[in-house]
Amino acid sequence: xxxxxxxxxxxxxxxxxxxxxxxxxxxxxxxxxxxxxxxxxxxxxxxxxxxxxxxxxxxxxxxxxxxxxxxxxxxxxxxxxxxxxx
Amino acid sequence: xxxxxxxxxxxxxxxxxxxxxxxxxxxxxxxxxxxxxxxxxxxxxxxxxxxxxxxxxxxxxxxxxxxxxxxxxxxxxxxxxxxxxxxxxxxxxxxxxxxxxxxxxxxxxxxxxxxxxxxxxxxxxxxxxxxxxxxxxxxxxxxxxxxxxxxxxxxxxxxxxxxxxxxxxxxxxxxxxxxxxxxxx
Numbered sequence: 001x002x003x004x005x006x007x008x009x010x011x012x013x014x015x016x017x018x019x020x021x022x023x024x025x026x027x028x029x030x031x032x033x034x035x036x037x038x039x040x041x042x043x044x045x046x047x048x049x050x051x052x053x054x055x056x057x058x059x060x061x062x063x064x065x066x067x068x069x070x071x072x073x074x075x076x077x078x079x080x081x082x083x084x085x086x
Numbered sequence: 087x088x089x090x091x092x093x094x095x096x097x098x099x100x101x102x103x104x105x106x107x108x109x110x111x112x113x114x115x116x117x118x119x120x121x122x123x124x125x126x127x128x129x130x131x132x133x134x135x136x137x138x139x140x141x142x143x144x145x146x147x148x149x150x151x152x153x154x155x156x157x158x159x160x161x162x163x164x165x166x167x168x169x170x171x172x173x174x175x176x177x178x179x180x181x182x183x184x185x186x187x188x189x190x191x192x193x194x195x196x197x198x199x200x201x202x203x204x205x206x207x208x209x210x211x212x213x214x215x216x217x218x219x220x221x222x223x224x225x226x227x228x229x230x231x232x233x234x235x236x237x238x239x240x241x242x243x244x245x246x247x248x249x250x251x252x253x254x255x256x257x258x259x260x261x262x263x264x265x266x267x268x269x270x271x
Contacts (some may be wrong), residue, residue: 012129021168034161035133036185038164039162042164042168045168045258048197048198049175049197052175052194052197053175053179054251056179056192056194056200057178059177062178065179066174066175069154070167070171073167073171074168077160077161077164077167077266078160079160079165080156080159080160080162080163081157081159081161081164082157082158082160083155083156083158083160084152084153084154084155084157085153085157
C-alpha cells in the first residue's frame, strides 16, 4: 500500500464567505460601490450639519464659511482617494 | 439664536464659548490618527531591522504611493475630517449667553441633541470659578459654577476662557439688577 498519494487531493481549499462573489467584482466596480456608499453617508452628514449650523448660528458669520470649508476639504480628500485610478 | 427671544429691555452682554485650547485638545486625537498611516512604512523598516524574520512573512514594504494606498488614505482622512468638523460644530454651538436679566446655557451634545437652560440673574446665589492645572492657569481657562437659590440647581461649564472675568461680569449684572430694584426682594 502506497502511503504517499499519487493523485491530486480532492479536498478543496478553504472558501471564505462570499469569496466567489467578491472575486467576480472588478476593482473598478468595488471602488464605485465604496465611493457611492461613502458619498451617500457624507451627503447625509453634511445636510444634518448644515441644518444645525444654519438654524442655531444663523446670525453668525462663521456658519457659511465653515460649511464651505467642510465641502471643499471633503472634495479635496475625495480627489486624493481617487487620484491613483485612471 | 432661535432658542430664546430677548424680552423688552433685555440686551445681550456677552456670548462665551470654551477656550480655543480646549478645542485644540479635542482635535488632537484626529491629528494623531491622521499621521498613523504615514508612519507604517517607517514602522515596517524598523520591524524588519529588529526582527529580520518578519520580511519573510511580509515580503513587500507598504507603499503609500500606490492607487489603493491613496484610496485608503483619502477615505481615512475624509472619515477623520468629518469627525474633526463634528467636534468644531459642537464647540461652536456650545455657548453661554449672558444678558442683563438671565444666563442662557446652550449645550450641543451632538446632532439632534441640544439642551438649553435659562436661569434668571435674580435667582443666582453663588458663582464659583475653578482654574486648576498648569495649562488652565497659563492660558486662563477653567470651570464656572453658578448656583441658583432655592432649587439647589447648579449650572456649570468647563473650559471657559477667562472664568474670573465672567464671574465678575455676572455679579456686576446681578448688582445692577439689585440696584434697579428688579430683584423682587
